[in-house]
Amino acid sequence: MTLNQENTIQKLPRAIFFVAVMFSVFQIYTAAFSPMSSQVIRALHVGFVLLMVFTLYPRFFGFKLSWLGWLLGLTGFVFSFYHWVYESDLTARAGEMTQTDMVVGIVLIALVFEATRRMMGIALPIICSLFLLYGLFGEYLPGPLMHRGYGFDQIISTLGFGTEGIYGTPTYVSSTYIFLFILFGSFLERAGMITLFSDFAMGTVGHSRGGPAKVSVVSSGLMGTINGSGVANVVTTGQFTIPLMKRFGYSASFAGGVEATSSMGGQIMPPVMGAVAFIMAETINVPYVEIVKAAIIPAVLYFFTVFWTVHLEAGRKGLDGLPKSECPNPWAAVRERWYLLIPLVGLVALLFSGYTPLFSGTVGLGLTVILIFGAATISGATNNTMRYLFWVLLGIACTGFLQFGVISFFVIIAVLIALLLMRKRPEPVLKEALTSLADGARHALPVAVACALVGVIIGIINLTGVAAEFGGQVIAIGQDNLLFALFLTMVTCLVLGMGIPTIPNYIITSSLAAPILLKLGVPLIVSHMFVFYFGIMADLTPPVALAAFAAAPIAKTSGLKISFQAIRVAIAGFIVPYMAVYSPALMMQNYSHFGEVAFVVVKAIVAIVLWGAGATGFLLSRLNWIERVYVIIAAAMLVWANPLSDQIGALLTVLFLVWHGIRTKQARRER
Structure with missing residues (x-):
């Protein structure tokens, strides 16, 4: 698009x-x-x-x-x-x-x-x-x-x-959860959430090393909480971040690669997760909150991967951040638009309290209508009575909703909107509301039409049973070599994802490949998250790479070049799904105590740090090719879920960090 x-x-x-x-x-x-x-x-x-x-x-x-x-x-x-x-x-x-x-x-x-x-x-x-x-x-x-x-x-x-x-x-999922959450995001975007996220990102990391690229990572990650469309994120936040990165010394292809990688990560960032979370919950019949719990750590690790790679690339090229005077005050931005966060916080709170996504999304949308359009209009009124009346009605709405359900809640919303329209200047409020409704419907079209068409695949698979035959072939391989079976599944996801958005890609691969991994002993949620993760990576992988080609006109360079840079930026991210298969605690599955989760997360962070250094050729100072191979091997040892490999990886890491620190210090003294 x-x-x-x-x-x-x-x-x-x-x-x-x-x-x-x-x-x-x-x-x-x-x-x-x-x-x-x-x-x-x-x-x-x-x-x-x-x-x-x-x-x-x-x-x-x-x-x-x-x-x-x-x-x-x-x-x-x-x-x-x-x-x-x-x-x-x-x-x-x-x-x-x-x-x-x-x-x-x-x-x-x-x-x-x-x-x-x-x-x-x-x-x-x-x-x-x-x-x-x-x-x-x-x-x-x-x-x-x-x-x-x-x-x-x-x-x-x-x-x-x-x-x-x-x-x-x-x-079914498109006509319920997905549409509602897209509409929710549309109202928030219309009210200025993009500006809030951009100002906050600029103010917090814009002045640090490689600041412009870090702004892209942070703003895209925040946008992912309300908008799960990777390509849409590229063409919205990318309009600002890609030219900014180019202006401060990043190559056009690297700038596009950072934006594409960051934007695609929005699809694994709770609570929306590109709407796949809702389809996954329905497909495997587990509560939505369990999907979110499994996605949280990998999502944070994904963005840490991109953030770390950007930091190292800036160090390798000697790129500083923006002057602090040019960066907005992040807390001033929050104070100015704090009310935009209330619907998002309410949505997450309801989801984690056990309410259904449909219920939570309806409440979130109602809060958005009241808080954004009501507060934005009434707060500017000179009539204090109207202001007080708004907050009283808001309290009544929340209380009535808790006691009497959705119907009373929407009755109160209707009353509020009617009061707003009785004001002297009702046109802006009504126009914004109608435009947000139209925006939501328009943004939902790609998801909805893809969901309808991939039903053809699911219908034929269920009718003919071809998935069982396909699965039998891969299972025969995986009984002797799980790693090879995972690799074949990854390739299947990447190939099917060429030119196909994440949602239909997940639906196809979850029908074909996820049951195979389940039969090979991979936990249910982990097997589905594995194929979902690589469905996202398909939009970064040559030769199609939809997200990279969406960034190409903005970066004014080849989409293929952007794609290769995106792979380099996200290289460590390709490893996280494999780690989750061998250590399900990374997705908070099959663990006996939280210490297991903490141990796996620390291992993953160290591995990402090493992998990023090997990919960029820089840590505290430049690395030669022998050092780069060494750190990649050390990272691989940490990824391999085996007590002996963990010990070897830890030893290799400590030796390298000590040696690299001493060598860097000596080099600086010689200057």
Whole structure:
């Protein structure tokens, strides 16, 4: 997605803007009140997505044909109501397709394929088409891949109806948790959260060694808490950080690589985690908070890896930070926009208190509407009575929510908004609210359309059982060599991730590869986090590297060069998933006491420090190639989960640090 596409929200034609707002209102209403069955909500969710995609991208054979885009979009939207109008009939005759069912199913599946191609390119539709062809003609294949054969009506029934196919678990998660959290992030961004994060990052690390690059790491990490889209982070924070890094001496490719790597890390940063956390929780049937607990340490280690590599690169090139006078006061930024943090803190508190993501997201969104738009307007009023009334109503809203639930909470929100609109200047508040709703719907499209299409893969896998055959082959290898099985799984994730966003990549690989690791003795959450982690790395890995190519126009250099730099920056990050497999305590799994977790984390930090030094060729001073090989070997010993290797790695590390410190001190004296 290009930056121009991202910035078209406010310039949408009125009709499309209205559709986007209605889409968001529909999602908020169904999240708060659950007035329909899950199947109907999924179908209407896909219908809204088809309507928006075809009206936003109405080019056909090189010509812009808006009328045809509206025709196809409205066709998909109207056909989605088929699942609502004939819900009881479809349930009663499940598996028995009528002619009308066939027409509706075929048209909707075809429209989902085409909408995904328009929104995300050709890579994902091609992969899904291969699975569809396998379901239709796999009975003619030789060898173990042959299946027993399925009728065309059975394929359409599986993919176009029921809770598999395009209305499967990914679409369920997209139509509930994901949309709500994207909308939550949209409201926060609209209210100035990006400015808060940028000012805070600039003020805390901008003046240190390599400060401009560290600003990119910190701001992208903070952005990841509310926006799990790596590519979107690149084109937002990258507009500021990449030119800043170039101005202070970093090469264009390195600046782009740092931003791409930092932005992709937002997808493993709780609480949003690029929305994959919600899909993972539904897929493996564990509480969402358990996913977050498993992700916290690897996320911190990932950003520490990037931060450390940037620090070493700055030392190697002798790059200082910004003058302190040019850096904003971080605490002044917090004092000015402190209220923006309340919805985020409330969201995290509710999640860790055991409430569902849907409940927590609804509350977070409600708090955002009240605190951001209410406080921003009323705090500027000269009428103290209005100010006091706002805070009283806020207290009533919170109390009413705790005692009477979501309905009373939204009634209070409606009262607050009505009071705001009664003021002399209601237009800014209403305009900001509507634009945030439209922004949220627009930002949700890539995720939603990908979730719908990858349902084709899941449906075919479940129907044919091909995953069991694939898994058997890898398990046969892994019984003798787990490391090689992990390597094959990593390669599978990286290859499938070429040109495919993280969410569909995770859905595909979790269906194929994660069950294999589970059978090889890898804990359930760790096996899914392993494939998720390398799904993220696929967006940094040549030759496709979506995040790197998103940074290329901003950095004004080749996306391939940025990709290679991103790999160098994140090199230690490739090791963390392997460490988690051999030491599950790194993801807070299978440990008896917290000391185990602390020990593994310390080992990981030391290994990252050594690996970063080996990758950049600098620690306290420059390293020659022998020293670089030495520290990489020492890091590898620490990664290998074995008491003897830990002792060897610790000894090698101590000897190197002592020797390197003495050599650096002597070199400085000679100067």
